[in-house]
Structures are given as C-alpha cells and as structure tokens.
Amino acid sequence: MLTLQQIRNEKEKVITGLLKRNMTKAEEIIENIISIDDKRKTTQTKLDQSLSEQNQYSKQIGQLFQQKKIEEANIMKEKVADLKRVSSTLEQDQRNIQLELETQLLSLGNVPHGSVPAGTSEDDNEVIKENTSDMPNLSDNALPHWDLAKKYNLIDFELGTKITGSGFPLYRGQGAKLQRALINFFLDQAEEAGYEEIIPPHLVNEDSAKATGQLPDKEGQMYHMSVDNLYLIPTAEVPITNIFRDIILKEEDMPIKVTGYTPCFRREAGSYGSDVKGLNRVHQFDKVEIIQVAHPKKSYTVLDEMVAHVEKLLVNLNLPYRILRLCGGDLGFTSALTYDFEVFSAAQQKWLEVSSVSNFETYQSNRLKLRYKSENGKKKLAHTLNGSALALARIVAALLENNQTEEGIKIPEILRPYTRFDFIK
RNA sequence: GGAGGAGUGGCAGAGCGGUUGAAUGCACUAGUCUUGAAAACUAGCAUACUUUAACGGGUAUCGGGGGUUCGAAUCCCUCCUCCUCCGCCA
Numbered sequence: 001m002l003t004l005q006q007i008r009n010e011k012e013k014v015i016t017g018l019l020k021r022n023m024t025k026a027e028e029i030i031e032n033i034i035s036i037d038d039k040r041k042t043t044q045t046k047l048d049q050s051l052s053e054q055n056q057y058s059k060q061i062g063q064l065f066q067q068k069k070i071e072e073a074n075i076m077k078e079k080v081a082d083l084k085r086v087s088s089t090l091e092q093d094q095r096n097i098q099l100e101l102e103t104q105l106l107s108l109g110n111v112p113h114g115s116v117p118a119g120t121s122e123d124d125n126e127v128i129k130e131n132t133s134d135m136p137n138l139s140d141n142a143l144p145h146w147d148l149a150k151k152y153n154l155i156d157f158e159l160g161t162k163i164t165g166s167g168f169p170l171y172r173g174q175g176a177k178l179q180r181a182l183i184n185f186f187l188d189q190a191e192e193a194g195y196e197e198i199i200p201p202h203l204v205n206e207d208s209a210k211a212t213g214q215l216p217d218k219e220g221q222m223y224h225m226s227v228d229n230l231y232l233i234p235t236a237e238v239p240i241t242n243i244f245r246d247i248i249l250k251e252e253d254m255p256i257k258v259t260g261y262t263p264c265f266r267r268e269a270g271s272y273g274s275d276v277k278g279l280n281r282v283h284q285f286d287k288v289e290i291i292q293v294a295h296p297k298k299s300y301t302v303l304d305e306m307v308a309h310v311e312k313l314l315v316n317l318n319l320p321y322r323i324l325r326l327c328g329g330d331l332g333f334t335s336a337l338t339y340d341f342e343v344f345s346a347a348q349q350k351w352l353e354v355s356s357v358s359n360f361e362t363y364q365s366n367r368l369k370l371r372y373k374s375e376n377g378k379k380k381l382a383h384t385l386n387g388s389a390l391a392l393a394r395i396v397a398a399l400l401e402n403n404q405t406e407e408g409i410k411i412p413e414i415l416r417p418y419t420r421f422d423f424i425k
Numbered sequence: 426g427g428a429g430g431a432g433u434g435g436c437a438g439a440g441c442g443g444u445u446g447a448a449u450g451c452a453c454u455a456g457u458c459u460u461g462a463a464a465a466c467u468a469g470c471a472u473a474c475u476u477u478a479a480c481g482g483g484u485a486u487c488g489g490g491g492g493u494u495c496g497a498a499u500c501c502c503u504c505c506u507c508c509u510c511c512g513c514c515a
Contacts, residue, residue, distance in 0.1 A: 044475055047475095063443085
C-alpha cells in the first residue's frame, strides 16, 4: 500500500505512475485521497480536543470528590456527559473516514519504476533478453508433456482428478523423483547464494494475507478454510514475507535473504482452454521462492542479483529462456518492477512463465510495518523483493518436452546427482 | 476437546479505579572520572496519530476487541496466545 506521505510528497510522480498502470482517473483519485486525509486530520484534532477537555474535567472531579465537594462534582459530570456525546460522534466520523481512506488506498497499485514500459497487456512487455542456445531440434512426432507423462507413467492427471479434482496432478515413479530432485537442486543453489532455508506454514491467517496484499485484492484466487478462517498459501511469499511483519531492523541487518520450498495452491478461477492443459496451469504446484529484505538504496542492485540467480538456474538446466520486463498494464498490483522468466516448451511451441522476480519497494513493507532504524535513528520502511527460483510444474513441462529422445527423456547433467538416473524410460 | 493459571516498555519485574506512559533492575545511548578499559557517578532512553516555524502541546496505546465509570493497566464480557494437568492423536 502506498503511504500518505508518498502521495502527498511525490504527488506528480504517483499520478504519472498510476497512469502508466492505465488508471485513467489517477489524478482525480489522488486528489480525493488527499482531501479525505485532510478531513481525517481536522476530525482527529477536534476529537483530541474534546477528549482532552474530558480528561481535565475528570481529574478535577476526582479532586472535588476527595474534598467532599459532591455538588460541584456532579455539575461537572454533566459537562463531561455533553462532551462525551460530542466525542462519540466525532469518533464514529473518524472511523468512517479512516475506513474510506483505507479502501481508497487499497485500490492503488504500486508506483511503477521509471524503466517500466507503458502498455496495456502482456503483448506490450519488453523482451530484454532471449537465450535460445539450448533450443532443441525435435522431430515432427515429438510429444507434448502430457503425452510424455502418460507414456512414461510420470504424472497421472486422471488420478489427481479422481482424488481431488482437475488441476491436481499426481506425480509418480520417476516423475515424483524428478520433482524432488528439482526442489533439492533449487534449494541447494539458493543456499549457495546465501539464502537461509525456511519451511513455513502452508496455511496463513487473514492478517498475513492482508500484509502481503493477497487480501483484499486476490480473494478469489486463494483456497479459504472458513471454519478456521485460514488460507492455503498461493506462494511461499506470503508466509515468508510475514516473518517480517511488525519488525524493526537494524540497518546492518540488511540484506536479509530467505528461501523456502512450498507447494502453492491457486484456484485459478475462470481460466480454461489450452492454457490449462497438462502442467501449464494447475491448482497445486511446487515452488522454491527467494526473498530479500533490502535497504532502499540497494534494492535495485539486489533485484539484478536475484534476476542473475534465476537466469543461472535456467542456464544450468539447459532450457531456452527469455526475460521480460513487464509493462504497466501487466505489472502485478504490488510490484514496482517485475522481470518475468519464460522457458520455451518445444513440443507445444509455447513460452511458459516459470519465474517472476519483483521489487516491491515499500509497498509491502508499509502494510507489513517492516522498518529499519536509519543512522539518525529515524524509522524508515525497508524494501522487499521476491522471485520464484523456480516454479516446478512448468519447468517439468519444458524439461520433458525439450529433452525427449528415442531412448527416453534425457535428464540435464546438473540434475543427475539429484535424480540418480540419467534417463526417464 | 475438558479443568486450572497467566499475558505490563528491548528483557526481567512492581502496580489501593483518580498527576501511572507506567516504580525498580538489567540492557542500551551520551557525558564525568581514567593513559585506555572496567567500575562508579550523572543524564537520556516506547510507539502511533495530531498540532506548532520551532521549543513544545494534545490524544491513543499495559495480548486483541467491546463494556461499566466523571475517570480503567486495575472491574465486567468476549476472542487470541502461552503455561500446568487430563483426554485424544501423527
């Protein structure tokens, strides 16, 4: 969530930023927020004055009682009663104003970074790098991953559907082992890059979902356990970032680097067609996430470092990939700058998104109340960043398709110590 | 799930319903002393909002929410968390 300070101090920048997100009424909305906030301030002042008077009277009443001046005390009590009526209406007003302010603020996405290109859809994303040196030469009868999965008995989509429903694949045999191998490989790589490994809870409460911005924005995307009011995590970002809720760091604590593997659960309501075939879009998938808390001055260096980390994973897996800088229209609500990674899944001739690396600047930390004490002792919001490193399901899709041969599916060198087999047969 | 107990500042730990934003100790910061350090001494040390050019002032906060009262850390209700015992269980 943007801070009021940001909105007031950098009004023009915020407006142009929101326009880049195609929020056409940005100026109007911002002006409205400022006027609501003005109202909030004046109401607060009036309320405080009224309460202050009440407090003074109460002290006097106490003294009068001690001096046994009951009559005078009773007169004063009536004055307080009047003041209370005033303050309770003011309080109600203030509550409504604050609620209104909050909903207005929640409707604003993050201000995009200067390098974010204008645009309305994914077609306007900027391809900043394309590395197809590992592009396979597949024969005409190459199979898409869902057929390969069946042929080699790696994934049973029908069984998953039987047990749970569509979009819940069941991995088995070498398919299951490949999952485990990838998870371990990714975690080891993250550890080598200095990230602390975490296994967080896979369900989160409402506060946590709010703090990272899933609520109220993506309410329908999460599975909700109404009995206990808990949500299945859509990404490890939610529980891991919430480690830092209500925290004040020392400046030298940063950067903090945390990684974690979790399954991710997404309802993906409303998506159908070829996009959801096989592993392309599922309700449950595995992902290793990397997260950093960084000093505002260094967060973009950190972002580059994270992008490099993800890129290295893809190079190591010998997958053709490209890196996109998301345009204003495609940029996630909470992000200031996002790089998406896509791998080419050669049999279905499709680019599949496998990672999204973002700098949220202070947008998340504002809601998290994640701050650090700067040199002069002032508390400032830290920057948060995260990225997938990597999301498994689609990586598996690309690996299966791209590495299919007459003899079976070839496992990339780097994974062999993890799978302990060279071929899927 | 049942019975009991507890939740106060960074930590420990006081707190008759009325100068208690909160004693005291530790920790922390600055200073004095010292060649330096330690010790000792002195002072400072919560957060948020609001007001002010500034000094400063005001309001709220003692697990969360609500209530009683002129006045609540202190009384009542409710929820949460932790501890002890019992039950169940990977």
